[in-house]
Amino acid sequence: MANVVWSITAPAGSVTVPVSAPVLVRVTAAVTVPVLFVAASAEGETAQRWRYLDGSGEFGVISSVTQAFCADCNRARLSTEGKLFLCLFASRGHDLRALLRGDFSDAQIAAAIGLIWDARDDRYSELRSSSTAPTAAAEQPRVEMHYIGG
Numbered sequence: 001m002a003n004v005v006w007s008i009t010a011p012a013g014s015v016t017v018p019v020s021a022p023v024l025v026r027v028t029a030a031v032t033v034p035v036l037f038v039a040a041s042a043e044g045e046t047a048q049r050w051r052y053l054d055g056s057g058e059f060g061v062i063s064s065v066t067q068a069f070c071a072d073c074n075r076a077r078l079s080t081e082g083k084l085f086l087c088l089f090a091s092r093g094h095d096l097r098a099l100l101r102g103d104f105s106d107a108q109i110a111a112a113i114g115l116i117w118d119a120r121d122d123r124y125s126e127l128r129s130s131s132t133a134p135t136a137a138a139e140q141p142r143v144e145m146h147y148i149g150g
Contacts, residue, residue, distance in 0.1 A: 023061050038050060043072065044069070046064070046073075082095060094116050099112055
């Protein structure tokens, strides 16, 4: 195994950044280049990103269950069957086929999707991480990520 240079630092004045430590340890153990935490570049960014100090690239760690980002989520996915999924861990989607195949304007479709988005209550990761005991959310069947492009 390569020598590990464990030099994780955050920008001056920033708060402590929680990470998936075991994953970070394995990634940094594979290289000898120190890494620096990179602040989010957009609202709702899901990954905690780290940049190699030699400029060779960056990597991200997504901890969707242990460090839920449900409150900031800004993503939805449309399956090939026309179902809109508001969460990667959703057990069901909203059927938009009739709307998409019908004689509706872009504005009408956008308004309908907006109503669905505003009423969303998918909080799988928050519910699962809020308790060490199994929850109803953790026990529900989920749609496989490959089905919705996750």
